[in-house]
Amino acid sequence: MASFKTLDDGDFAGKRVLVRVDLNVPMENGVVTDTTRIDRIVPTIRDLSDKGAKVILLAHFGRPKGERKAEDSLKPVVEPLARAIGRPVAFADDCIGPVAEAAVGVLANGEILLLENTRYHKGEEKNDPALVTALAKLGDTFVNDAFSAAHRAHASTEGLAHALPAYAGRTMEAELTALGKALGSPTRPVLAVVGGAKVSTKIDLLENLVSKVDILVIGGGMANTFLAAQGIDVGKSLCEHDLAETAKRILAKAKEVGCEIVLPVDGVVAREFKANAANETVPVSAIPADAMILDVGPQSIATVASRIDTAKTLLWNGPLGAFEIAPFDTATVAAAKHAAARTKAGALVSVAGGGDTVAALNHAGVADDFTYVSTAGGAFLEWLEGKELPGVKALSS
Known part of the structure; x- marks a missing residue:
């Protein structure tokens, strides 16, 4: 299995770190019914926050196909996510543009921000270079902690890894290590x-x-x-x-x-x-x-x-x-x-x-x-x- 950089290999203090996570959690009537995927990403978020990074979370939810659909908003995930991390989580109503830029701009070191559904933009699933550029503008470094979305070459999973220095988060690292042990060697x-x-x-x-x-x-x-x-x-x-x-x-x-x-x-x-x-x-x-x-x-x-x-x-x-x-x-x-x-x-x-x-x-x-x-x-x-x-x-x- 190819080698990859982990959170132990980077200096994240004071950096804007875009973290791709999997928050595609089961939800009923706006309430998260299973927090397994939220719990899995906590170590990465806490680790980066403790290192003084400005933690900016990117995720998709559902299949809105490039349209803003209220039922596919990530806003209901903010509260259970904050509870799991044990720290406040801010929310921005878009993942690119003036709204996202303003929210990132006021982040202090160690603070955490969740951006709205990446799939509200058609360019996400097409791995559109224009969307990759708009996302990359928000960060200095990219961390991928969403192995579950790694089989898709999307803007926030694959495109960003080429646009910014890229690292594997703790969940991704654990997954790749386990899979290497099981079938790689x-x-x-x-x-x-x-x-x-x-x-x-x-x-x-x-x-x-x-x-x-x-x-x-x-x-x-x-x-x-x-x-x-x-x-x-x-x-x-x-x-x-x-x-x-x-x-x-x-x-x-x-x-x-x-x-x-x-x-x-x-x-x-x-x-x-x-x-x-x-x-x-x-x-x-x-x-x-x-x-x-x-x-x-x-x-x-x-x-x-x-x-x-x-x-x-x-x-x-x-x-x-x-x-x-x-x-x-x-x-x-x-x-x-x-x-x-x-x-x-x-x-x-x-x-x-x-x-x-x-x-x-x-x-x-x-x-x-x-x-x-x-x-x-x-x-x-x-x-x-x-x-x-x-x-x-x-x-x-």
Whole structure:
């Protein structure tokens, strides 16, 4: 992984520091409902503030597509952000121009200012040089702390990194360090657990991973597509039958490069998709025609646990079953707890990410026990797929 400068490498005292953060938080009726992303950026903001920087925060919210939409304003984030940092946060009603310039102009060293939604300007998503110039005018230095937006080459994520001296914030640094340990130069054997509903959304991911990891566990609805490709009747289970050739190609590539693929050998089946539906456990070779697989069975769970025991590095993306409804969360919770215990014992480096994955680990109560849990979603997936992220590349020194 390319080297990048961190907050330890710069002198920020008295400097106007533009900090790209991720404040695209869930909100209902103008109230933030989950502060995870706010909490993640606190160390960077406090660090810069303590160093005497004038901290100027840039962020997007929603998809206003270059128009000022009241429901996409960042103003409701100011109060929860100030509470999390434990310091006042000023707000400017624009991110460029006279309003932003006046707000930046009155900042004292150590003070914090949040600028309005960068996506209120059409040039943000187009990485328009004119917007980059207007933003750069407000700062002396750029810090990117939004790994979750690093897969987009936007004005405030990629453009600014070329216009000003650029550094990685603490969250970005932690993310890049964790990802480097997990796939850049991992301790082997490396195990990847990939689950979720559809193979179609993860073809690039699977094709990249089979050549990078030693063992690949496939679970969730995706596993059904692989089972069906091998001639197993999966009944009414979620399955992309049209991707049989893709599944076969991935299996063949794995065999060729020596990556062990682990598929379920038994499944928990039900006739309806609802909590506590009547269910039974059967071998995958005996799925009833009128039933669907909603979780992997105990034999499969034991196999996954044994592979976790042999691994030194674990990458996790996606649940093993329909973890949102009991009792079909059993396998995901069991595997997550097993991985967490191995991590706490110092035997495993565990890195997980993706929306459903974070929810599943929180549901199992072990998110804090993994080495690193990425909240980045799309950027995490693209990184796992082996794609270069523009926002990260632009930080390379």
